[in-house]
Structure formats: C-alpha cells, structure tokens
Amino acid sequence: MTTPPDTKAADAADDKLDIGVFKIAGVVVLGAIMSILDVTVVTVAIPTFQHDFNTTYAIAAWSMTGYTLALATVIPLTGWAADRFGTKRLYMMALVFFVIGSVLCSTAWNIESLIAFRVIQGLGGGMLMPLGMTIMTHAAGPTRIGRVMAVLGVPMLLGPIGGPILGGWLIDSFSWHWIFLINLPIGIIALILAYTIFPRDNPEPSQSFDFLGMLLASPGLAAFLFGVSSIPGEGTIKSAKVLIPAIIGLALLVAFVFHALRTEHPLIELRLFKNQSLRYAVMTMTLFAMAFFGSGLLLPSYLQQVRGESTLAAGLLIAPQGLGAMLTMPIAGRLVDKIGPGKIVLTGISIMAVSMAALTQVKADTPYPLLCGVLFVMGLGMGCTMMPTMTAAIQTLTHGEVARGSTLMNIVNQTAGSIGTATISVVLTTLLNHRPEAKMAIASNYDPRVAQQVPAPVLAQGFDQAAQAFAHTFVVATVLLLATLIPAFFLPRTKPAAPASVDAPAVVH
Template sequence: MTSPPDSSPPTLDPNSDKLDADVLKIAGVVVLAAIMSILDVTVVSVAIPTFEHVFETTYALAAWSMTGYTLALATVIPLTGWAADRFGTKRLFITALVLFVAGSVLCSFAWDITSLIGFRVLQGLGGGMLMPLGMTIMTHAAGPQRIGRVMAVLGVPMLLGPISGPILGGWLIESASWHWIFLINIPIGAIALIAAVFILPSDKPSPSESFDFLGMLLLSPGLALFLFGVSSTPNTGTVASARVLIPAITGTVLVIAFVFHAFRTTHPLIDLHLFKNRDLTIAVVSMLLFAIAFFGAGILIPSYFLQVRGESTLHAGLLLAPQGLGAMITMPIAGRLVDKIGPGKIVLFGITLLAIGMAAFTQVSLDTPILFLIGALFVMGLGMGCTMMPIMTAALATLTHQQVARGSTLMNIVNQIAGSIGTATMSVVLTTLIKQNAFSGPAIASQSDPSIAEKLPPGAVEEGLRHAGDSFGNTFIVALVLIVLTLIPASLLPRRKRPASDVDAAAVPQVVVH
C-alpha cells in the first residue's frame, strides 16, 4: 500500500521506551492470526473421536487430521524465511491468512476422512507461516530495544491456544456440531485479513537472493519424515518400530545432508551461519530443552485429569486455567525487564519456578488434592511467563534486520521439533509404566465407558487407577530433569541490556505505517 502524496505517515521509533499505538496495532493483527492458527491445533485434538464416529473410520486414521496439519507445518516453515525476504512479510502474511481461512472453510465441508485430511494439510500450509512471519513483523516494527515487550505480546496466543482449545472444542462439538470448530475461523480470519491489509506496514522485499531448491528438497521432507516418525511413537508404544524408525532415520539423514549443504551454498534455505552468533546458539539450546520438557509435560497434565481423575474435557480445560493466569501475570513484566536488564536473570528465575511446579506434579496420585495441583499449575504458569518468550528475545535481539526472518524461522523449527520429541518421549515413558499393571488400561478406559468396570474384579478399577496415577508422577520426573538441565545453557544467556551501540544499524528499520 502507498501513502497519499500529501500525508506524513508516522514512523516507529525503535529506541522509544514504550510500545506506541502503531506497534500495538501491528501486534493486534499478528496476535489475532496467531491465536486462530494455534487454537486450531488443540481444538481439533478433542474432535478426533467425533471424526472417528461421523466418518465411520478408525481412530488411527482420524488422528491424521492432526498429523497431516503438523506435517504441513513442518514442510512450510523452512520456506518462510526465504519467502519473506523474496515477496515481503506483509504479502506473505496475507497469503498465509487466505490459505488458512480457505482450508478452514473446506474442512467444514469435508465429506469423508480423506477429504478432511487433505483440507487440513492446506490449513497447515497457511498456519505454518503465520507464527514465524508474525515474529518477523513485530521484531521489525519494534526494533531490538523493545523486542522483549513484543515477544511478551506474541506469547499470548502460544499460551492461550493449548489451554482454551480443549474448552472451546468441547463446547462447540457439544452445543453445535464439529463443523463449527472450523467455521469459527471465518469471522476471526476475515477481521485479521482486513486489519492486515490496512494496518501492517509496507515492506521492501529483496528479490536478489536465489531460491535454494536443493535445500528445500532436503530440509522440508526431512523435517516432515522425522516428525512423522517421532509422532508415531505414542501409537506404537515403542521407538523400536518400523513405522517410527524408518521415517525418523530417513528424515534425520536428509536433515544432516541439509546441514552439510547449507555450509557450502551462498544462500541456504536456513542460514546455519546464524549459529556463529553466541547468544542465538545458547538460546536455541535453551529453547530445545525447555520445549521438550514443557510441551511434553503439557500433554501429560490434561491426560491425568481425563484418564485418572475422570474429568470431562471441559473441566480438564478449566483446571488448566491457573497456568494461563500465572503466565499472563508474569509475561508482560518479564517483557519489560528483559528490555531493561537482559534475558539471563529472568529466564533463570522462570526455570526455577517451572521446576518447583513440575516437582509438585511428580507427587501426583489417584487422590492428590485438586487445590494442590491448581497451585502447582499457577506456579508453573508464573515460570512459563518468564521463560519462553525471553528465550525467543535472546535469540532475535542480536540479529540484523536482514537476519530476523531467517532467525524467527529457525526458532519456530526448533519449537516444532522439540514439541514433537517431548510429546513422544513422555507418551512412551507413560505408556511403558502404565503397562506394568494389567488393570491400569481397562481402568482408564472405564472412565469414559463405565460398562468396562462391570467386567473387572472388585477393586480392580481403583488399583488400576492408583497405579496409573503413580505412573504419571514418575513420568513427570523425566520432565523435571529436563527443566533442571535447561538451567545450564540458560545460565549463559546475557544478563545485561545490550547497549544500543551494539545493535547493527540495519536492525533498526524505520517502519512506515499507512
């Protein structure tokens, strides 16, 4: 978009101490789109049994409505950095929104499970670009001196999605129909699209870089195969399965081949030379360990409420709310402090709180007081608000304007990989422990189908559920160990504000808002 000749469009001053109205408007657009895409992941997760019934298919095939979306994300995320440089972040953001909303509409008209999976892939192609593009747009708009605050704003959808998704999904399916978990994206997407056209700043793409076709052929399929193999682990119950090992090993080989290729080409799909930046490297390692532990534990907590305590999906979602409340309290405070004193101390404090909350969950059993768990979730939320986005800030704050798109893409790839590894690891550990008691499986199943309990010996349900509760507690020990290990790289993060003189002039763009 262009400004009228006689207008004097305001410029965003990256050195300003506060987030002005122009930056907040841009943040609003990005957050709205990000909430929509992240929420869609968890909303659909509670609908898989419904798809199984409506489309008369197996649970494993219905679960591909989730897997297909995830693999599409993995395929498109590596392309986002190059595409943002080539076509411009605004144009690509609008394109991603259109793809996502179009995929949502088509999903609501799916006539069988195959068509639903195909339309979910289309959704994923759009959704996978929204978060890295949003990070790039907000970083460019605010400048490196305020990146902590804008990352705190962007953390809102990453926080609300997993918590509110099951609540919203369960409510829509029960009160309306499964179609509405997709149709709800239409009004939200339309508002985000209109706002993006009029609010997002115009950008100047750099068409000079050649596209790394070989890198794409190596990295995108490599990530997709690796994530498919890893995400198949919970279904097989073991990593020693051809369904897990063949795609995971093939994907790993392709990714390793990309690494060698990336260091030998001028313009790789993902610029691995970014790892020469010490702060970014430390942030990547910190994020990897944190995300494996946090997202892995994230799937355990609602499962405990559902499978051991017999809560409904809606109640389980509501019980997770204290975690969101805790994070909403500390996230904006952490964002301000990171801009003033650097991320190091903030992240260490956050990880300590996370460890305390996670330690409480290692003690869960069949009859652990709900108030105790709510308190632990609140403490974990306080820690999460001081951890995730400050680590992102540490990674992106030292990058130049030209590097931000590639850096945000890299961090989103790390998040995607770590989340899948964490989910698979915790699922396999939990499944292995639960199988050690013959009654645990049937006892868990009886929570959703009471008729199963009638076929079991007296006391078998309680014995099985008690063992299952202890299994959850032991699995949380794995997450706790990983959280504690995160303290090692986090201790190396910057513990002071980066002087403005250290910021590359190219990292402080004058963004014009039209």
C-alpha cells in the same frame, strides 16, 4: 556531563510501546491464535471424527499429523519467501490459505478429504507464527523486542489451554464443523486489519531460491517428524513405521547441513549459530520445548483418565496455568529489554522445575485446589521462560537477519515439541502397560460395563497405580527442565547492545 531532562523524557517515550506497535501486535496475535488453537482444538474432535467417518482412531489422528507435517514443510521456506515477497504480502497470503483450508475442512465428506484439507490449512498456518514474529520485531526495533514478544507469547500459552475448552464447547453445542468455520470471520477480520495496519514493505529480492535446500530440508523435516510422531501409536522406537521415515528424514537434514554451510544463501541460515546469544537460546528452547510440550499432554490425560473429568472440565482446571503466565509475561518482557534475558529465564525455569517436581507427587485423590495452585505457580514461571528465550535469540540479530532467525526458532520449537511429546507419551504408555489394574481402571471411565464387573477395591487400586504412572512420568519432564538451566545460564544478563549493522528498521509510531 548529565543528560538534559527533556532528552531523558524523549528517550523514555521512544522506548515505550506506542499505539502503532500495539495495532500491529493485535493483528499478529489474531492470526497466531487461529493457527495455534487449531493445533489443539482438533485433538478434542478426533473421537468425533472416528465416529462420524466410521474410521479408526489412528487414521482419524492423521487430521492432527497432516496439519503438523504441513507446518513443518512450509516453515523452512518462510525466511526466503519473506525476503522475496515481503512480510505483509506473505502474511496476507498465509491468512488466505489458512481460511480457505478451514472452510474446506468444514465441508469434508470423509476422513481422507479432511486430512487433505488440513494439509492446505497447515501450509498457511505454518507461516503465520514466524512471519508474525518478524513483523513485530521490525515494527518495535531492537530495544523493545522483549515486550512485543511477550504479547506474541499470549496465544502460544493460551492455545493448549483454550483449545480443549473451545473445541469441547463447539462440538457439544453445535457440531465439529464449527471448530473450522469459526476461523472464517476471524480470518476475514485479520486479513482486512493486516491490509490496513501493516506498514507497506518494499522487498528487494537479491537472493536466488535454494531449490536443493528445499528438496533436502522440507521433506527431511516432515519425514523425521512423521517418524517421531508415530512412536506413541507404535509403542516402540523399533517399529519400521518409526525408523524408516525418521532415518530418511535425519539423513536428508544432515545432507542439508553440509549443503547450507557451503551455500551463499541457504534456505535456512545455519551460520546464525555463530551468534553466541542465539546459539544458547536455541539450546535452551530445545530442552524447554521438549519438557513443556511433552508434559502438556500429561495433565489433561490425568484429569480425564484418572479423575474421570470431561474434556471441558479438564481444560478449565488447567486454566490457572495460563492465568499465571499472563501475569508475569508482560513484566518479564519489560525486564528483558532492560536487564537482558539471562536472569529472567533462569528464574522462570527454576520456578517451573519446582512446580513440576511437585507434580511428581500427584495421586488419585490429590485435592484440586492444591493442583490448581501448583499450576498457577508453574504459569508464573512459564511467563518468564518461553518468550524471553525467543527474545534472546532475535534481539541481537540485524534487521535483515530477523526473518531467518524467526524461521530457525520456529523450526526448533516445532521439532523439539514433537520429540518431547513422543518421549513423554512412550514413557507414560510403558508405565501404564506394566500396570494392568491401571489400564482396567482407566477403561472403566469410558465403559460403564467395566466399572460394574470389577470390584471397587480393585478399581481403587488401579487408579492409584495409574496416578503413580503419571507421577513417574512427570519425573522425566522435571529432569528435562533442570537440564534447561545449563544453557540458560549462558544467556545474556545485561541489556543487549544494538546489532552491529542494522538496515534502519522502520519503527512504527
């Protein structure tokens, strides 16, 4: 029996992303851009904070660490809070927190006040991404998750690239205050649009709040990430500043695992790991985030420290990576909905691994066209990897599980990214410390007196050694990407079936 042509046409129409979904996606992307950009844009401003507030680099860097730890603390609460208060109301509240925190940051009078206000900002920012994923997934329905996740992936990829460019321009043209004040008009627009466009939700809170889970998971995650993020500054894992918080945090997280498996409604639903697709997606995302976010700091550092480029120039040179990702991401999103994520993710990781392997040959005079070409190809692979992996985790969940699944994936992303960044930082620092000429050459880019005192041949040798240290560090990122192929091999390679029990999601038209 054949399906009538008009029925096929109706099915095809229902399968397309309609204007209602695109409106919701636009609001979510607006909030995500603010949240993610603020992670990277402040990195550029740390030397400015150090100068203006007369403090050390290590203390100024807490403007980054405080924000990250606030994110880690609040993400575990998002799943429960979304069920309790509704995604629309909670998203608007998160926007308000983020905007208020941004305005307060612009009024900071010393480094301590800035760090405190960054924590307030992070409490709002931490909820925006998992809530955005939940809202978009509910709006699109299970058959269109790949495409809406591709839309949400744009700010996740552009943040690391656009942050240094935007931050450098705002600081050079105006002042550091504007890297925070720019969030005020954007946030107000996002708040109005969220109120107008997001569908009304009617939460029916039936679950009690897991207080013990909160006391274990949120401080545990924050303490563990604090220990891990202290590794680059300390230069060793053996430091008390690293070991004590990391061990305490790990102990709290292990205790939470035992608690969550025995509790009917835990703060983070670990029983979702029974879902095979989510399990392999989490393993893939863990290794990928370690490689991607870890290696993300290498190229900007290479361009500034070895090639002597400004922050703005470094950001522009890395832009081809984002352009490549923007080309393949919409295509990958459509294909994931039709044939499943497995083949797409394997292809993307393979392309990225080949590109990363090419960067292991980087030298002090590698031509920029060649470098930009490699980054563009890597971006093509990146667009086929991150959001399709997220889709693999979420598309087989029921309507009621999506908020918890989004929360879980964001925790994995945040934790793995921090571990990857710390690992890559330690490897690079160790390699540079064993090359004194390299450290001297890098110092000459920041201090003209060094360049005047050291003979040119010695400096040239130092830059060669520095480039070699970066090249060897790219080997670690390449190995992590190759390891990602193992769990990715088990991701679904067919169009996913609808979840077993779906609580009739409200598909927006």
